[in-house]
Structure formats: structure tokens, C-alpha cells
Amino acid sequence: MLVLQDLTSCVCICCPLGCQLEISFDELGEIEEISGQKCKRGEAYARQEAVDPLRMVTAVLFVPGSLEPLSVKTAQAIPKQAMAEVLQAISACEPRVPIRLGDVVLADVCGTGVDVIATKDLD
Amino acid sequence: MTKAYTSCDVCIIGAGIAGAFVARELSRFDLKSVVLEAGNDIACGATRANSAIVHAGFDPKPNTNKARFNVAGAKMYPALAQELSFSYQNNGSLVVAFSEEDLEIINSLAQRAQENHVEVRVLNQEELRSLEPNVSADACGALLAPTAGICDPYGACLAAAENAAENGVAFSFNSRVEKIEPLSDLSKTDLPEGFLPNAASEDDDVHCTPKWLITCEDESQYVSAFVVNAAGVHSDELHNQVSATKLSITPRRGEYCLYDTTLGTTFKHTMFQAPSKNGKGVLITPTVHGNLLVGPNAVPQDHKDSLNTSISGLRTIIHAAQKTWPGLGTRDMITNFAGVRSTGNTGDFEIGEPSDAPGFYDIACFESPGLTSAPAVALHIAQEIAQAAKAAPNKRFNPIRKRDHRFIHLPNKLRAQKVAQDANYGRVVCRCNGTTEAEIIEALHGPLPVLCLDAIKWRTGAMMGRCHGGFCSPEIARIMARELGISPDKIDKRTPDSSIVATARPDYLDLVASANASHSGEAPVPEANQISSIKDSGKDDEGKSRATSGASLSASSEGSSCDSDIVSVVPAQAKRSFDFLQLPNTPVEPNPEGSAVKDCYDVVVVGGGAAGIAAANAAAAQGSSVLLIDREAKLGGILKQCVHNGFGLHRFKEELTGPEYAKKELQDLSFWNNPARALDASTQGGYVDICHDSAVLRIYPNNKFHHDQWVIFTNKTGLYSVSALSVVLATGSRERSIGALNVAGSRPAGVFSAGSAQNFMNLQGCLPGKRVVILGSGDIGLIMARRMVSQGAEVLGVYELMPEPSGLRRNIVQCLDDFNIPLHLSKTVVRLEGEGRLEAVHVASVDPKGMVPVPGSEERIECDTLLLSVGLLPENELAHRALLELSPVTGGAVVDQNLETSASGIFACGNALHIHDLVDHASDEGEIAGRAAALHAKRNFASVSGETPAVKAEVLAAVHTSNTAATTKPHKTQTCMSKAGTTCSGELSDVSGASLKDIVTPLPSVANGALSLEVTPGDNLRYCVPQKITVIPQLREELASAIPGAQVSQEAQDVVKFSFRVTRRLEKPRFFIQGGMNGSDKLETIKSSKALIAVPAEMLQIKVKLADLAPYDYICLSARGEEE
Helix, strand or coil: CCCCCEEEEEECCCCCCCCEEEEEECCCCCEEEEECCCCHHHHHHHHHHHHCCEECCEEEEEECCEEEEEEEEECCCEEHHHHHHHHHHHHCCCCCCCECCCCEEECCHHHCCCCEEECCCEC | CCCCEEEEEEEEECCCHHHHHHHHHHCCECCCEEEECCCCCCCCCCCCCCCCEECCCCCCCCCCHHHHHHHHHHHHHHHHHHHHCCCEECCCEEEEECCHHHHHHHHHHHHHHHHCCCCCEEEEHHHHHHHCCCCCCCCCEEEEECCCEEECHHHHHHHHHHHHHHCCCEEECCCCEEEEEEHHHCCHHHCCCCCCCCCCCCCCCCCCCCCEEEEECCCCEEEEEEEEECCHHHHHHHHHHHCCCCCCEEEEEEEEEEECHHHCCCCCCEEEECCECCECCCEEEECCCCCEEEECCCEECCCCCCCCECHHHHHHHHHHHCCCCCCCCCCCEEEEEEEEEEEECCCCCEEECCCCCCCEEEEECCCCCHHHHHHHHHHHHHHHHHHHHCCCECCCCCCCCCCCCCHHHCCHHHHHHHHHHCHHHHCEEECCCCEEHHHHHHHHCCCCCCCEHHHHHHHHCCCCCCCCCCCCHHHHHHHHHHHHCCCCCCCECCCCCCECCCECCCCHHHHHHHHHHHHCCCCCCCCCCCECECCCCCCCCCCCCCCCCCCCCCCHHHHHHHHHHHHHHCCHHHHHHCHHHCCCCCCCCCCCCCCCCECEEEEEEECCCHHHHHHHHHHHHCCCEEEEECCCCCCCHHHHHCCCEEECCCCCCCCEEHHHHHHHHHHHHHHHCCHHHHHCHHHCCCEEEEECCCEEEEEECCECCECCEEEEEEECCEEEEEEEEEEEECCCEEECCHHHHCCEECCCECEEEHHHHHHHHHHHCCECCCEEEEECCCHHHHHHHHHHHHCCCEEEEEEECCCCCCCCHHHHHHHHHHHCCCEEECEEEEEEECCCECCEEEEEEEECCCCEECCCCCEEEECCEEEECCCEEECCHHHHHCCCCECCCCCCECCCCCCECCECCEEECHHHCCCCCCHHHHHHHHHHHHHHHHHHHHHHHHHHHCCCHHHHHHHHHHHHHHHHCCCCCCCCCCCCCCCCCCCCCCCCCCCCCCCHHHHHCCCECCCCCCEEEEEEECCCEEEEECCEEEECHHHHHHHHCCCCCCCCCHHHHCEEEEEEEECCCEECCEEEEEEECCCCCCEEEEEEEECCEECCCCCEEEEEEHHHHCCCCEEEEEEECCCC
């Protein structure tokens, strides 16, 4: 009898190469094999993507007194499904100038354990 | 009680060319005139969209209004253009014959010309060919009309209207006239409130007894003695309200294609085709702005105000124009547009009073040659009205409307004066057409109100250049907001309800106003070492205040004394030799003793984006003195608005956002941007000075008379000229715009290049639109899809012409898939819909073979915004003007492995050279160029320091005169101070006999017996950079006599990095670098490498040793997929 294996594929987003990854699962639903990646980051990405996809979030928000908005990012990737919630939380922030690149604008956003940090200086 | 109506003597309806000239002619008299315009600007109708031709007058049937006013009007144009400062050129026209039958038609036209008293001459094929060498070989003769010309119709209309306004005529926009009634016909209750029929006017300016009541759509009312009907396509409707003799206008659309200025010199004359039974043919003409215009067709349409172009119409005119010029295609097309002619039922213009409506003056059915006839018609109408009104002359009438030429077209002396008078002249806002902030502000506060963004475009030329406002429209919106107090979501692009962005933050206006207040009075001064200004006077008088950077340039009153100074500076011999170039004054003035002003740098880097910063750092690290010049207030280029992550993986081994990447590069730069570095032996004295907010206007490459490069730039503190041994061009790229895509339909607001939308969102906090379609799957488009969704907009889909996405795969995943945005391949936008703001786009499937839309596959998608991500083009205006060889494939300069262009000492890197996929690669390339520029400077220092400054000054002056009609003051080359302290000096060498070509031709980069190996892209490659490899003969000798273990030269160890892109997707490709010898077709493989996949979206790079390439005569790069 032919045993069909569960298989999923995705494009790695770790770098511009965009490797086409294939992830196969055993009958218990555990990852059995990952192929298509050209580096270790790809393998780690595939493992993560298969169970709990993560994404970096970047946004801009208004700062009182500055026409130029502040650009921010999550310090690390956050769960993909939390993206909308995180964007919402970021847009509710009201940081004050002066702000330095790397300043925490919002700590532990939406309970993800990840901080939102400024990506530019704003005076 | 406020009056419910306005009293005037004359009511002019319509502010097109006819209404504007009538207003101006009437302002010669003591009459109160009001112009009522339905649109929100002058020239909203046919005046804005026509062939822009001043017809000689041979064509209209003799003894018609058309013939009479055309001939008279054409004669008035040259003087009017002078008086009112608008563009007009007497270029002459040709009616080209392609057959025996055509020749007969031409002869009959010549006959008609005689009856109309218009000078013409019939040319034979040979004569035609010598006048216009590009005309089709099928052309067998032509009718030459030497008095014909071309003009700027909007400019002429604006000039007449502004002059009228300056002489007292009132203008009311957004005032569409609905009703015209004779007051005598009205019952008391229908009269406007407060109007007493037989009482003298309370208004002292109004002299005549009122006769007409004019009511506008907004219910405002005007009472006047005379009405001028200059309502264009609607003139029949107004006429029919007052006269029993009915007129009827059939609107006839004329479609046009406008081409880039690179094609502007294809023809000198306006090229008509001999009219035939099948129609009048289409014309090809240069425009006064240097473009090439092709059109029109003549398509009757139902709607009078619809300016939509059609897919079939555009195809037809290009096809028809190919009869005159077979070389015409869609390449270099920058936009298409349509105008609507007012073709009347009588076949002639309807001019003057209808017999049953005295006091009502028609300028109706005013189709071609209306533009030409307008001044003569206006004169006629104004005289009739003045006579009927027994009007006295307006004693304060001033016929002169004086306007300076655009800043960018001024000689440098005048530019410097302008900047000294108003620092805003030193801020170039529109990089394509060089429009300055001062000119925009002046237009915003001109005699007529500016009510939309397009009014600025037409008045100043800003946003009319190659990028179609992609770069400058966000900035111009900000200036408009500041000057007029209207926030961008309330600023219309063109018609009412065509807002440029959907939302702006509520405090936008306050922020713009406060930002301006904090900046005023604080001009940006070059940060470290100041450089000299171009002086406005050649006088070598020590007593006069010196213009140093930061200080304002001294008074214009000194300027006029220059011309007599020349004899004392330049020996007669040299002067004589340059007389033919109208040599301007050429002072050479030393720097003041002990001044910090600096004239000379080893390396000047133009552009402070990723590549430019890297180039400046790399050159300084080689011990060079570097000047980095950037347009913007903050360095970093486009990175500043790229707030998403994904940058720096190669260069910094971490994933950064754009601003973070820029900051890392700038940290290195701040090390070099320190005056103390100049004295630091451990770093060989290398340093970087920075001039931000500064626009480079021109680079004069070295030539056979001087071995340094001259860079002219301006900022709010003045106009500067520096000498450099090397120049690095890191000017970045611009986005392809909608105009280049030949999309039919309307020209609504809401069409953005993706980068322009990104600027609005990320640097100004405006949301461009709410229902978005994205055309093109370039990375910026994909990134913007995610940004717009994140900000609450709805993105309906991304449409890609090609069967492959052109952006990176990771961006398809994280920008589209993650947000469920569909990607449609092999589909494109073929038509835009919406008169004000965009209302819908029509998309069609594309046949991948012919790359043409499939008929019948159109689908309408309602949206308010179209973002374009259809490719980037290297920004090469400076390179082009410096006569560098440019690659037709990449659009950037042709370079060798050191990224040196065809001009010795001028280097190019980053997106200015070719479009990169990743900023990391642009930075790396900047480093190569910066290092090579520094080495070039070191090698050439000696040769330059021995040159004669006076000759250089002569040459600079001559070049300026001839190329820009500019009488530039050259920079101070007398003391070319080097770090080593040598001062150049020398005898004036004999430059007599030098031709203009000698003077403007840059020194070639390949010299002294060096060989240049051509590098060609072979199978499956679109391009590769560098396009040539320079090999010095010593290297070949060294390689030929290589002794094992012997010392190897630097050149033999050099590594060449090839960057290239494939033409299509290749699975498991192999790449080959091959070499060949002259006289043989055989290619030897020098190096090969492989990859898993290659797609056009990604740039690929291969490194190879120069020594391995050196033995060959030419090099070929190619790729082969697995399947081949």
C-alpha cells in the first residue's frame, strides 16, 4: 500500500533568495523532513512556519509636533496571527519627541513578549 | 444691504485663449470687465490640449473669418510673446507630399496662400530632405510656410490673463454660466435683489447702462452692458440663449502623443501631411519645451467635456504619423492626451454681434486656427465694444508683463543674484525641470489664484518632467499647504473633487506652518569647509565685500559693469579665438587670504543615498578630500522613506529597516565628516565635507583644455562651483510613470508612482487613497500593498503585465499572501476612468507572446487609487548633459570595471548606473566607485596642478555660453590649492582654433595606450555591468612573461565584479564568462558558475580575476538553463 505523506510547502522569507521549502510530516504530525533550503536559517524558518508562523511588523505613527511620522518595528518577529492586533496597538501609541533609534515605543506589545522600537531619530 | 449681484461693463465668459486675450484688450479701456470661468483655472478647454501651432494662414478658405483672423493673428504673435513673456518660436511649417496627387494638392494650397497673402514656397524632394533629413524616404515634396510657428498655449493664455488682471480685470473661477437674459425682458420679480433698472450704477467703475443679467450655476449674478461669449465648446449654448439664429457645435476629439525631449530635435519644422480625401493627416512637431508632439485625429463625440483618449485613437495617430517619420513608435512616449475642438455647423468662426442680440459678442465655433486667431479676434471685439461703450482709454494700462526666464535657464550670474535676493531660488524642488521653491511660491501668489496642483505644473513646469512629479509632488503639496493654508486632502489635482490624497492628519497645516517658522532665517550652510560662490562681478577690487559661503551674494547693481572688464583679464589672442562663442566676461579671482573657502576637492560625490555615502566613505579612506552633495535635508536618499525591513542582510548580517540601514552608513560618514581628519596622518588626511539641501545643476567634464571636473551646484546660501579631480555620480533612479505606459482614458487624480505614495505616507503621514489597485509587481509596489492595507486601505489586487512577478519572492509572500491580496499575472491596466479623482481602472489580459492586451478581455475595477510599480530608470540628467556615453539597455552610463564612465575621472554607481535589487549591492558598488575615484585623483593630481587657470576660465565660459545660453561666472581656478600646498600657475596656452566640439567633448577614460575590451551580454542576459574592461598594456606584458614566484602587480591581482540580470526565469542555470579574439568567432570559457534558479527580478553577480580577462579582445557573458 502506498502511504501518502502530509506535505506542505512555503517560500522562505529570510533573505532575498526566497527558497521554495518543502516540509513533510510523519503520521504523528511531526516534521519529518525539510528540503529546498540553501542555509540553516531556511531550515529554522520552515520549522517555525510549519507550526507557528512569525512575521516582523513595521509601521509609522504620528508624533505630536512632527510632520514626519515615526517609523517603528517589532524588535523580533511576532506571531503572524497577531499582526492586525499589533498594528492596532502601535497606532494607538503616542510617543513624544525627542526619540532615538532603538527607543522602546511600546513594551511587550499585545503580550507577545516583543517590544516595538523606533527605527529612526526624531527631534 | 449687500448687493446680491455684481455690476460690470463687460462680462467675458470663458478664460481660454480667446477670453484671456479679449480681457487683455479690453483692459486698455476704462471699462470694468469680469471674466467668468467654469473651471478652476485658465485654459481648461481646448487651449490646454491642442497642437500648439501658430498657423501661417495658407489653409483657411479665402475671405472667411478663419482666413482673416488667422493671418492677422499669426503676425501678432512674435510681438505679443515679447510683450507678455511667453514662449513662441518661429520654426516654419512644411506640408509634406507623398504622391503625385499630394503634389497637386500642395500646389493648390500654394495658390490659396497667395490669395490669403501668406508667404509660401514649394520645395522639391531634395530641398525638403536638406531641411528635414529625418523625413520619410517616400516624401516627394513639400510646401514651406516660413512664418508659421509654435507656442506655449497655456503660457500665452496665462500671460494674457495675468496682464489683464494686472490692468484691472477681475477673474472668477468655478463660475459656470447657466443663463444669460436681457434685463429688458425680465419682470420686476426676476430682477436680482436690490437692482433698480433705471438708476445709475452705485459702482463708480461701471460706466455703461446694464443690459444683461448673467446667472451662474452657484446662483451668483452679474449685470453687464456687454457680454463676450468665449465659452469654447459651450459657446453655441450661450449663443442660442440670446439669438434666434441657432448655432450647433459638434465636439470633435483630437488625440495626441507627447514624446521625450530626446526626440525633440527629430524635426525642426512643424510637419503636416498633405490633406486628402481620407482626412487632414496627422502632424509631427517640435514643441517650445523641446518635446516632440504627434497628433491629432478628429473623432466626433457626444460629450463636450470628456477628454478621454482611446486605445484605438492612439494607435491610429502613431500609425498615421509613421508616414512622415517611419522611426516613430511608443518608445520615449511620455504621455498622451486629448483636446476637444468646437466644430460649428457654419464651417467658419462666428465672431461678433448676432443681428438680434446687440451687446452680445460671439467668439463661437472657435476651432483651429483659433489659437492663432485669438489675438486678432480679441482686438476686433475689444474695439467694437469700446466704440459702442464710448470708452476712454485706461490711463494706467501697462502692456508689458515681465517675467524672468525660469531659474534653470538663466546664466549663472543671474542665478547667483536670484539666490542672493531670495534664498528659495537655491532650493530646486523639481529635479527633472529644475523648478525652484521660489518660483512655486511666486506662482502661488501670482495675479491669478492657484486652485489646483496642475495650475502649478502648467505655470512653473514642475512635475512636467520625466518623473511626472513622482519625486516632487509630495513636496509641492507641502509647499501649497503652507502657502495657501489648504491641507493635501483638500488640494485638488485638477478639477474640483480631485483631491491628491485621501486623508491628511488633522494638524497637518499647523505642523507645516511651524516647521517653516523654525527654519526661516536659518539657511543651510555647507557643514564643514565652505566653498566659493560664483561671483557676480569680475572686478578684482579688494575693497568689495567677498561672497563667501553663508553670506549673501552681493548686489545685482554690480552685475551690469562686467562686460567691460574682460580685456584686462584675458590676452587678446585668446579672446579673439573665442569671439565666435560670444565670450562672456571671465574673471578669475583668488580666494581671500586666510579664508576657509575651498574651491577644489579630490572627489565630488553627487547624491547622498546608499551608493553616494559608501562612495564618499571609500574615497576618504583612500586619503581623498571629498565633497558629498545631496538634494535633501537629511542624507540617506530613498532609504528614509523605506520604513519596512529587509535591508542590510549582506552588508551588516542583520535585517534592518531603511532608516536603520542609512544610520549605520552615516555613522561611518560622521567619522570622515570632521575637519580634524584633514590633518590626521593615520588616515592620510582623507575627509568628507557635506552640502545637503543642494542641487547639482551641471557637471563640466574635463576636456583637452583642463584635466579637472567642474561641478556647479546651488543651495539656499548661494550658487557654487567646485573643481574636482574625480566625480562620482550616485544620483539614484526615478520611477517609470503612467505617461510611459500609453494607458488610454482620462488623467484623474489618484494615480501615483509607488514611491510617491510611499513618500506621502511615510514622510508626511498622508493616506494616498482608500480603494487601491497596484499595477506592476515591483518590490516597491508589493511593499506599498502591505503598507496601505496596514494603514486601513483596501488593496484590490496587484496586476502584472509579465507572466512572472518582477518583485522578490519573499515580498510576494509577506506583502501579498499574508494579507490575501491577489496577484494577477499577464494582466495590465489599459484605461483610466474618472474626470476628477480616479473612479475605475480597466484591466485586460495580455498575450504573453506579443505582449499586447487581448481584445475583449477588459474588466472594470472600481477604485480611487492606482499605484504604479512598473520599474525604475537610472537618473541620468547630469550624465546626459555631461555628454557621457549612456547604455540604451540599462539607461545608465557605460562603465569599465572601475565604474569609470566614458569621461575620464567621472564614475557612476548605485541605481544611477543600473537598477539594483538590494541596497546592499548599491552600497558595495558605491565603495568600488569611491575607491577608484580616489585613485584617479591621486594619479592625476600632478597633471591638473600644472594647468593654466585663465585658459580654464575661458573654456568654462565658452562652454556655458554655447550649451546653456548662460554667461556663467567661472569658479576661481587661480589658486588651486592642494593639500600639498602647491599652487598651480602657468602660461596661457594657445586655444585658438578650438572648435566647440573640442571644448565640450570630455577626455576619454581609456587613454595612454590602454585597451578597452568590450563586454557583451550573450544568451539569456538582458545586460551586464561593466560594459567594458580597461587593460593597461603593462598587465598584458606581465602576464605574457609571467615568471613563477615573481612579484605580481596590483592590476594582476584585481578582481572584476560583473553585475547582470537574466531575461527570463531559468531553472538550475549555468553562467559563463567567455573571452574571444578578434578575427575569430571562437569563445573560450574563462569561468563558469551555477545557481538553483535565476529570475529577472534578481540581480546576479560574478567575480573574476582581471588577469584572466586581460588576454582576450572581447568578453561575453551568458546564461543557460537546465532545459537547454
